[in-house]
Amino acid sequence: MDANLAKPFTSIVGESNIKNSQAQLLAYSYDATANFQAKPDMVLSPKSTEEIRDIVKICSKERIPIISRGSGTNLAAGTVPTQGGIVLLFNNMNKILELDEENLTITVQPGVITQDLSNFVEKHNLFYPPDPSSMKISTIGGNVSENSGGLRGLKYGVTKDYVKALTVVLPNGEVLKLGGKLAKDVAGYDLLSLLVGSEGTLGIITEITLKLIPLPISKKTGIAYFNSLEDAARTVSSIIAHKIIPVTLEFMDKGTIGAVEDFMKIGLPRDAEAMLLMEQDGNAEQVERDIQTMIAIAEKEGATSTVMASSDEEAEVLKTGRRAALSALARKRPTTILEDATVPRSEISKMVRAIQEIAEKYNVQITTFGHAGDGNLHPTCLTDVRDKEEMERVEQALAEIFHVAIELGGTITGEHGVGEMKAPYLEWKLGESGIDLMKAIKNSIDPLNIMNPGKLFAKETKMRLVIHNG
Amino acid sequence: MDANLAKPFTSIVGESNIKNSQAQLLAYSYDATANFQAKPDMVLSPKSTEEIRDIVKICSKERIPIISRGSGTNLAAGTVPTQGGIVLLFNNMNKILELDEENLTITVQPGVITQDLSNFVEKHNLFYPPDPSSMKISTIGGNVSENSGGLRGLKYGVTKDYVKALTVVLPNGEVLKLGGKLAKDVAGYDLLSLLVGSEGTLGIITEITLKLIPLPISKKTGIAYFNSLEDAARTVSSIIAHKIIPVTLEFMDKGTIGAVEDFMKIGLPRDAEAMLLMEQDGNAEQVERDIQTMIAIAEKEGATSTVMASSDEEAEVLKTGRRAALSALARKRPTTILEDATVPRSEISKMVRAIQEIAEKYNVQITTFGHAGDGNLHPTCLTDVRDKEEMERVEQALAEIFHVAIELGGTITGEHGVGEMKAPYLEWKLGESGIDLMKAIKNSIDPLNIMNPGKLFAKETKMRLVIHNG
Structure with a gap:
């Protein structure tokens, strides 16, 4: 980027709202995604729509990439300025x-x-x-x-x-x-x-x-442990079959339970194959009925133990484990890769089982927690980016997870986005004509490709895998 | 359209699924919109996605317009084949x-x-x-x-x-x-x-x-009549302020109440300025609480009378009036134009008042009913398409209604669509850059403009009106 351009940008946002020292550029060279890093040319903190309009006009004229960035928690390299340009911050637009x-x-x-x-x-x-x-x-x-x-x-x-x-x-x-x-x-x-x-x-x-x-008036929380993934999955199906739509229905597998217990020492049963955290909100009578029914269903489907919180404080304790899942896992190895393959609710146990098999096949460490009610799983891979050989196996394992998710009627990302990391896999979900349609729309709105270039659209699509035998 | 093309289309859908006699083409020359009519060249009833794909391939090669048509209830001329071509029916794809x-x-x-x-x-x-x-x-x-x-x-x-x-x-x-x-x-x-x-x-x-x-287990219905639009509007606001989101909250103005009473003779109070029909669904306790609260709110805000249905049969009776609104109005004049200007919920009374003033100003007959809870009103104009002078006033009145809706933060159509009828007004809502964006998308996906041409995009945008003084 032309160094002379600092001047017009400074005149738009003011001296105090531009960052371009090497240390500052380094700070905005990555987000929460492992293995992606690239320095921007400049970091701007505009104060209004009008300032952003003026910035975009210069970027359009000079063909400078613009990467909007909130807090940089993106998990798919969506906010890494991989083609340089301007990182746009919203710290002055937070009202x-x-x-x-x-x-x-x-x-x-x-x-x-x-x-x-x-x-x-x-x-x-x-x-x-x-x-x-x-x-x-x-x-x-x-x-x-x-x-x-x-x-x-x-x-x-x-x-x-x-x-x-x-x-x-x-x-x-x-x-x-x-x-x-x-x-x-x-x-x-x-x-x-x-x-x-x-x-x-x-x-x-x-x-x-x-x-x-x-705001819902009332809320109740329960928890159930199971000896098998299938018992937990049947519980989820049966809850829905009883026409109950809980506010949350969270899942942890054995690996996650163990990691949380290592970390928190709160007495979780290490031998349980699966845990379901169930919550309902709404009016008091309905919430009480629903949580009672859900606990009864879990027991009927083979839960080895169940707990119902009798107070908000007890509910908080029950939730602690699920909340700590990511932190508990992240401390085990230098690098944590949090995925979000998502499948129809009916396919959860098949998906979790497939993830376990894939982890074994590639000899990598992957445990799974996530949102069971909506099929949005978080297979979490514990690894070390410095180990190139292991990282190659990790990438193969994750590709196979995406593949199985799609085979089961699911998607490569339920809530994290495509960014640059998953762009090579997007065609698996959308097909060539889906990608073409997206490209046509992108090109019609941003013909100069200045808006977050390199994201969503991959230079190359990964080869399709041979169909998984799981 | 080239007459020789009947042959390839026939070979796709079969002899019995093609209509092209003049009587048949006439039957598909209009939908539920007054004043729009144009004959298609052919009417096809495909049986599968594959047949539709084959039809579209020919249409793309020959640049033949295709108009998908369900039951033709469109109120914005969205399914009138105004540029000829093929009307596609789904009577063989109804499983x-x-x-x-x-x-x-x-x-x-x-x-x-x-x-x-x-x-x-x-x-x-x-x-x-x-x-x-x-x-x-x-x-x-x-x-x-x-x-x-x-x-x-x-x-x-x-x-x-x-x-x-x-x-x-x-x-x-x-x-x-x-x-x-x-x-x-x-x-x-x-x-x-x-x-x-x-x-x-x-x-x-x-x-x-x-x-x-x-499916919600329980449902209750109540009704309230008011001496002023403002009392009814305050009731709607107060229900929401009490954190109740009813399943329906329907509105009829004085003109509609009178027309329904003329038609049905069910004892509606002709002197009422407004009626609200309130329904809640969900679990029994909550439904009972909500309907009681809503009736109490209506009474507090000045309802002249209220009724709560004590049985499903009574509820049906209460709903009869609102259900008959359109039929009751439609029998009054040869032509009924049902509009759906929509505003934020807070602006309902202003909008209804403005509609009444506009009707008076242009000396046309417009009464209003609709969905008060979501600001989706149905100003209904009773007129006669054969009277050109009156139709001109009707068009001016409707244009002014769209204008006021937008001024109040609303839209030209809440649920009927733009079609060909409202296309000239779309720019009022979206601005030139919004229309440009839509055109860019349309052009990137359908560059030959064979899919329902002439709809959404107007040849000319109507001039903006001078701001309404209501």
């Missing part, structure tokens, strides 16, 4: 602009931390359900760009189900306002949904209006 | 293919009648919430293409919230499978949402997988 209690909406800037937004609306007895595990540090702008999921997805859906309006700066520098505080709007193509989850490749989101719902 | 009770999905062909689908899943204690008023005759394919709404939109959302997977024949004849039986999937752009509501302009939908939810 809650309006809570509209009559239309049940909140309007915010992209830099608001998701947990802060959640806490803010709950004080008003309102509820923003999407709860990605990173919500304590992730930004709502990042959540919208990635269409983030979370633990409550089964009952309440994901981020896209709550986005009502967006202000977007298009690659040509035009500012577009999409949607409104409307429950229904069919005026033209659903551009709003196209932008949500587009991972910064179609435009820069500068203002967000989200739908809220009333 | 329910699979109910998956474990993943809570149903897979159907596009020609299934929405009510049949709804009845089918309810027998299994499952629920498909979208309920457009036309559901007794409309097809699910039409609903998906239009992203249809309905009375339960406030609580349960609209069609797009339930579409999990689609098979689509693209304009180039490629067959694309999008989505899956997944609660979470972020693999690439949300092409599924782009297709839903695209009004047949991007591809032909040939198979649909929909999400289902458990």
